[in-house]
Amino acid sequence: MTAQAPAATSRTAAPGAAEVDAFIDALWLEDGLSPNTLAAYRRDLLLYAAWLHAEHGLALPQTQEHHLQAYFAARAAGKATSANRRLTVFKRYFRWALREQLLQADPTLRLLTARQPLRVPKTLSxxxxxxxxxxxxxxxxxxxxxxxxxxxxxxxxxxxxxxxxxxxxxxxxxxxxxxxxxxxxxxxxxxxxxxxxxxxxxxxxxxxxxxxxxxxxxxxxxxxxxxxxxxxxxxxxxxxxxxxxxxxxxxxxxxxxxxxxxxxxxxxxxxxxxxxxxxxxxxxxxxxxxxxxxxxx
Missing domain, CATH: 1.10.443.10 (Intergrase catalytic core)
Known part of the structure; x- marks a missing residue:
C-alpha cells in the first residue's frame, strides 16, 4: 500500500485488524473514499471484531448471521441512522471478503436496515x-x-x-x-x-x-x-x-x-x-x- 493510505497511520494488532486493513486498502484504491469515511469504516469494523473475539472467541471470517443479530441487538438503544451506517459497512466488508474467498457465505444477506423517522430539514420563511x-x-x-x-x-x-x-x-x-x-x-x-x-x-x-x-x-x-x-x-x-x-x-x-x-x-x-x-x-x-x-x- 502507498504511504498516503488513510489507515496506514493507525495499524494495530487488534482482533481482525489485518482483514479490516486489507478491506480499507481496497476501498481506498477502488472507490477513492475520503480519509474520514475510511476511518469511520475501520472503527466500526474493529469494534465489531473486538466484540466477536471477546464474546465468542471468533475471527471476522467466522461471522454468522446470528452473531451480527446479537451485536445489533446489544446496541438497539442507538439511533437507527447509526445502526444502518454500521450495517452498510458490514455488508460492504463481507461482500469483499466473499470475493477474496475469506469466507464461504455472506452473513449480511438477510439483514435489513432499521426504519428511520422522517427527518424534515429546518428552514426559514x-x-x-x-x-x-x-x-x-x-x-x-x-x-x-x-x-x-x-x-x-x-x-x-x-x-x-x-x-x-x-x-x-x-x-x-x-x-x-x-x-x-x-x-x-x-x-x-x-x-x-x-x-x-x-x-x-x-x-x-x-x-x-x-x-x-x-x-x-x-x-x-x-x-x-x-x-x-x-x-x-x-x-x-x-x-x-x-x-x-x-x-x-x-x-x-x-x-x-x-x-x-x-x-x-x-x-x-x-x-x-x-x-x-x-x-x-x-x-x-x-x-x-x-x-x-x-x-x-
Whole structure:
C-alpha cells in the first residue's frame, strides 16, 4: 500500500485488524473514499471484531448471521441512522471478503436496515431569509464579502463545503453559472440569479481587493484576520457568521450551516420548480434525498 493510505497511520494488532486493513486498502484504491469515511469504516469494523473475539472467541471470517443479530441487538438503544451506517459497512466488508474467498457465505444477506423517522430539514420563511441576507454592513469589505456569500448560497443551494472552497475561476459572472466540485469529486454547473451576481460583482470589485491587500490567492471568499489573512474561509467561520447575522436580524428559527441551502430547495418547490431540476441543482445522487423537501414545501 502507498504511504498516503488513510489507515496506514493507525495499524494495530487488534482482533481482525489485518482483514479490516486489507478491506480499507481496497476501498481506498477502488472507490477513492475520503480519509474520514475510511476511518469511520475501520472503527466500526474493529469494534465489531473486538466484540466477536471477546464474546465468542471468533475471527471476522467466522461471522454468522446470528452473531451480527446479537451485536445489533446489544446496541438497539442507538439511533437507527447509526445502526444502518454500521450495517452498510458490514455488508460492504463481507461482500469483499466473499470475493477474496475469506469466507464461504455472506452473513449480511438477510439483514435489513432499521426504519428511520422522517427527518424534515429546518428552514426559514422567505421573509426571514430576506432579513438574514440584509444583515451584513455592506459599507465595509467584510460586509460585502458576507452579503455576497449569503446571497450566493441562497441563490445556488450550495453545500457549505462547496461555497467556501470556490475559486475565482469557478465563477462565470456573465453567464450566471458556478462550476462546483461536489461530493465524490463530481463536477456540476449551478446557475445563480442577478441579485447574487450583483453582490458578487461588488465584492470582487471593492471588498475582495481590500481584504486581500498585497497577497495573492484564487480563493473566492477570503479571511481578513488570523494567522493567515487572505486565505479561504472555513466551514466553521461561515457557520459562525450565519448565527451572528441571524441574531442581528432577529431571526430566531432553528439554524444549521445548511439553513440557506434548505431554504433554497424549499422555496423553489413552493414556487413550482420541478423536483428533478432541484435534485440536479443540489447535487443529490438519489432523488429520494430531494423528496424530503416536499414535506416542508
Amino acid at each position: 422567505e421573509a426571514q431569509v430576506e432579513a438574514l441576507l440584509a444583515a451584513p454592513d455592506t459599507d465595509t469589505p467584510l460586509g460585502l464579502r458576507d452579503r455576497a456569500m449569503l446571497e450566493l448560497m441562497y441563490a445556488s443551494g450550495l453545500r457549505v463545503s462547496e461555497l467556501v472552497t470556490l475559486r475565482t475561476f469557478n465563477v462565470g459572472l456573465a453567464e450566471g453559472v458556478l462550476r462546483v466540485l461536489g461530493k465524490g469529486s463530481k463536477e456540476r454547473l449551478v446557475p445563480f440569479g442577478q441579485e447574487a451576481a450583483d453582490w458578487l460583482t461588488r465584492y470582487l470589485a471593492d471588498g475582495r481587493p481590500a481584504l486581500l491587500g498585497q497577497r495573492q490567492t484564487e480563493d473566492l471568499f477570503i479571511t481578513s484576520a488570523g494567522r493567515k489573512p487572505g486565505t479561504a474561509m472555513s466551514r466553521v467561520m461561515f457557520w459562525n457568521l450565519v448565527k451572528r447575522y441571524a441574531r442581528e436580524a432577529g431571526v430566531h428559527a432553528p439554524l444549521s450551516p445548511h439553513t440557506l441551502r434548505h431554504a433554497f430547495a424549499t422555496h423553489l418547490l413552493n414556487h413550482g420548480a420541478d423536483l428533478r431540476a432541484v435534485q440536479m441543482l443540489l447535487g443529490h445522487a438519489d432523488i429520494s434525498t430531494t423528496t424530503i423537501y416536499t414535506h416542508v414545501a
